Amino acid sequence: MWAYAARRCVIGVVLLLTLTLVTFMLFFAAPVNQARLACGKICNEQQIAVTEKALGYDKPFYAQWGSFVRGVVEGRKYPLDPELRAAAPEIVTDCTAPCLGYSQFNAKTVNELLTEAAPVTISLAVLAVVIWLFFGVLLGIMSAITKGSIIDRGIVGLTLIAFAFPTFFIAVFFLKYVVVKWGLLAYPAYTPIAEGGVGAWFGNLFLPSFTLALVFLASYVRITRAFVLESLSEDYIRTARAKGLKGRTVLFKHGLRAALTPLVTMTGLDFAGLLGGAIITERVFAYPGLGSLTVDASNAWDLPTIIGVVLVAGAFVILMNIIVDIAYAFIDPRVRLG
Amino acid sequence: MTASLTTSGTPAPFLEVDDLKVHFPTSDGIVKATDGLSFTLARGKTLGIVGESGSGKSVSSSAILGLHRGTSAKVSGEIRLDGVDLLTLSNEDMRLHRGKDIAMIFQDPLSAMHPYYSVGAQIAEAYRVHNKVGRKAARSRVVDMLELVGIPQPDRRYDAYPHQFSGGMRQRAMIAMALINDPTLVIADEPTTALDVTVQAQILDLLGNLQKEFNTGVIIITHDLGVVAEMADDVLVMYGGRAVEYGPCNEVLTHPEMPYTWGLLSSVPNLTADTNARMVPIPGNPPSLLNPPTGCAFHPRCGFRDEVPGQLCTTVLPDLEASARPGHLKRCHLANPDRIYEIKVLPEIAPELAKEA
Numbered sequence: 001m002w003a004y005a006a007r008r009c010v011i012g013v014v015l016l017l018t019l020t021l022v023t024f025m026l027f028f029a030a031p032v033n034q035a036r037l038a039c040g041k042i043c044n045e046q047q048i049a050v051t052e053k054a055l056g057y058d059k060p061f062y063a064q065w066g067s068f069v070r071g072v073v074e075g076r077k078y079p080l081d082p083e084l085r086a087a088a089p090e091i092v093t094d095c096t097a098p099c100l101g102y103s104q105f106n107a108k109t110v111n112e113l114l115t116e117a118a119p120v121t122i123s124l125a126v127l128a129v130v131i132w133l134f135f136g137v138l139l140g141i142m143s144a145i146t147k148g149s150i151i152d153r154g155i156v157g158l159t160l161i162a163f164a165f166p167t168f169f170i171a172v173f174f175l176k177y178v179v180v181k182w183g184l185l186a187y188p189a190y191t192p193i194a195e196g197g198v199g200a201w202f203g204n205l206f207l208p209s210f211t212l213a214l215v216f217l218a219s220y221v222r223i224t225r226a227f228v229l230e231s232l233s234e235d236y237i238r239t240a241r242a243k244g245l246k247g248r249t250v251l252f253k254h255g256l257r258a259a260l261t262p263l264v265t266m267t268g269l270d271f272a273g274l275l276g277g278a279i280i281t282e283r284v285f286a287y288p289g290l291g292s293l294t295v296d297a298s299n300a301w302d303l304p305t306i307i308g309v310v311l312v313a314g315a316f317v318i319l320m321n322i323i324v325d326i327a328y329a330f331i332d333p334r335v336r337l338g
Numbered sequence: 339m340t341a342s343l344t345t346s347g348t349p350a351p352f353l354e355v356d357d358l359k360v361h362f363p364t365s366d367g368i369v370k371a372t373d374g375l376s377f378t379l380a381r382g383k384t385l386g387i388v389g390e391s392g393s394g395k396s397v398s399s400s401a402i403l404g405l406h407r408g409t410s411a412k413v414s415g416e417i418r419l420d421g422v423d424l425l426t427l428s429n430e431d432m433r434l435h436r437g438k439d440i441a442m443i444f445q446d447p448l449s450a451m452h453p454y455y456s457v458g459a460q461i462a463e464a465y466r467v468h469n470k471v472g473r474k475a476a477r478s479r480v481v482d483m484l485e486l487v488g489i490p491q492p493d494r495r496y497d498a499y500p501h502q503f504s505g506g507m508r509q510r511a512m513i514a515m516a517l518i519n520d521p522t523l524v525i526a527d528e529p530t531t532a533l534d535v536t537v538q539a540q541i542l543d544l545l546g547n548l549q550k551e552f553n554t555g556v557i558i559i560t561h562d563l564g565v566v567a568e569m570a571d572d573v574l575v576m577y578g579g580r581a582v583e584y585g586p587c588n589e590v591l592t593h594p595e596m597p598y599t600w601g602l603l604s605s606v607p608n609l610t611a612d613t614n615a616r617m618v619p620i621p622g623n624p625p626s627l628l629n630p631p632t633g634c635a636f637h638p639r640c641g642f643r644d645e646v647p648g649q650l651c652t653t654v655l656p657d658l659e660a661s662a663r664p665g666h667l668k669r670c671h672l673a674n675p676d677r678i679y680e681i682k683v684l685p686e687i688a689p690e691l692a693k694e695a
Binding site for chain 1 (some may be wrong): 345346349403405408433435436437438441442444446449451453454456460463464467468499501502515
């Protein structure tokens with residue numbers, strides 16, 4: 001069991017390394033000279049060469065990747081050219097391990113950018129996952145056990161509507177009506193817990209999280225419904241009824257236990273995906289999370305930041321995968337003892 | 339049919355099924371899975387219900403257990419267990435009977451057991467629904483029961499999960515689960531189908547021994563005539579949701595009077611038989627229960643229609659009526675089935691038997 005977890009972690013690290021390698025290769029495929037971009041509009045070839053050297057872009061691809069990976073472990077100092085650092089010690093930026101790079105565009109280390117943006121995205125994702133899981137599973141179960149009735153059709157119909165509208169429409173709709181026209185909620189603006197306390201944090205987060213949750217909620221209702229129906233038609237449910245168990249026990253103890261297991265996988269992966277940034281929701285609500293950071297970095301050709309975001313998002317996905325697999329072993333004895 | 343027609347001539351029946359109908363309304367029409375089934379069973383006796391897939395065997399037994407409650411199925415008729423009509427009970431009262439007085443052994447124990455709970459816990463659950471006992475008492479009762487059904491190291495195996503058991507062990511555990519509350523009636527739905535032959539024999543022996551010990555009435559549902567010959571006192575052959583032949587086991591198997599039963603017997607391979615003996619399959623497919631054939635449901639597949647005068651087979655549904663032989667009921671228009679069987683059927687499927695006769 002623990003050997004399995006350790007093996008998965010090692011594989012995860014290898015995957016992350018591969019991820020950096022691939023993003024680095026894409027980096028070099030991009031038709032943009034980072035040094036020219038960093039140097040400014042009125043740069044001559046010589047200045048560009050100096051900038052290239054200062055940022056380490058004069059080195060070959062694999063050397064740059066090696067230096068990046070070493071930076072993650074040991075930290076780095078910018079500019080990368082030691083001569084330049086010695087000549088102008090006042091411009092040296094210390095990027096401590098795990099150093100994910102330096103964004104010339106923002107004049108900050110990627111680590112700083114990520115630590116500013118990640119809490120916004122994590123807050124959003126956590127609240128969204130709570131909302132969609134709670135309501136999605138609840139409505140899905142209700143729908144399954146009233147299969148074919150008005151309640152079932154109503155729930156399925158409503159989720160279809162929620163599913164059909166794109167996130168940006170729902171987000172703009174909520175902003176325009178719930179916030180601006182009806183004034184039911186204040187205009188949401190991200191407030192860290194440290195600044196405004198849990199109440200302000202939650203109040204501001206509710207609308208964006210709910211928007212984000214809505215699309216997932218729709219699919220979770222339908223999937224929960226399908227899993228519960230499938231589980232309730234299993235032979236072991238007939239056995240449970242044949243024992244004379246109460247209907248409630250049959251449903252909750254025997255039916256849901258098996259039905260909700262696949263949801264663990266789905267939730268883990270969806271949640272991991274969101275942690276990499278909810279681009280549309282963050283954009284519409286102007287939340288400075290990882291999604292916004294990605295969009296800004298892409299617009300500015302800020303490749304070091306993009307690599308940083310990709311790496312963090314990838315790490316979340318790999319981590320959640322490991323967590324899901326281990327959770328499965330706890331839930332399903334066939335995995336644990338098979 | 340009344341109690342006076344009890345075929346084994348033994349103690350008064352404690353289970354009487356009278357004109358049982360299980361109909362499923364669908365958008366295409368009513369599916370008559372069971373259409374007017376009657377039989378009786380005495381304590382300690384075994385009834386074998388035989389028929390092919392879709393003949394209504396399992397649906398009928400599920401109806402006895404009340405498993406169609408809460409579904410769209412329309413169940414009518416009477417099912418009297420010790421004089422109580424189970425169909426008139428409330429859902430809650432029926433639930434209290436389920437697993438306590440009537441228990442069921444299912445076909446495929448791997449899918450019939452919950453994969454996430456240990457075998458012991460699942461059996462204990464069956465015990466604790468009907469008995470107010472603590473965890474420890476239930477555990478020791480289950481361990482005793484596991485030992486009784488022949489599971490080695492029952493105390494350790496209690497905590498094992500279904501997938502860690504072999505097929506035979508799982509079926510033993512399933513039997514333990516069914517018998518844990520000393521039910522008066524056990525319905526075994528193809529209990530040996532998923533097992534290999536040597537294990538089949540063990541399971542049938544076990545079932546037979548436990549039945550003697552607890553004086554349980556057993557309904558054994560199967561398509562395997564070998565199982566019936568070994569276990570059953572009475573045999574009920576079902577076709578298209580109806581009984582087509584009913585009588586004491588020996589009688590029905592040695593003097594079958596309905597072409598469908600002949601077909602079943604013809605399709606049993608016999609290891610000791612003459613190698614020239616043919617194994618004759620029944621041609622065609624089981625009838626549609628939505629639009630059953632007119633007249634006798636078996637007529638499209640029956641090879642003996644020309645022995646019956648006129649269009650009787652295709653127009654009139656024969657009644658299940660007493661044949662010339664005592665205690666034997668059959669649903670067929672043939673006037674002299676015994677003779678046709680001896681002359682036409684037996685020489686083909688068991689030549690050496692025919693010569694002796």
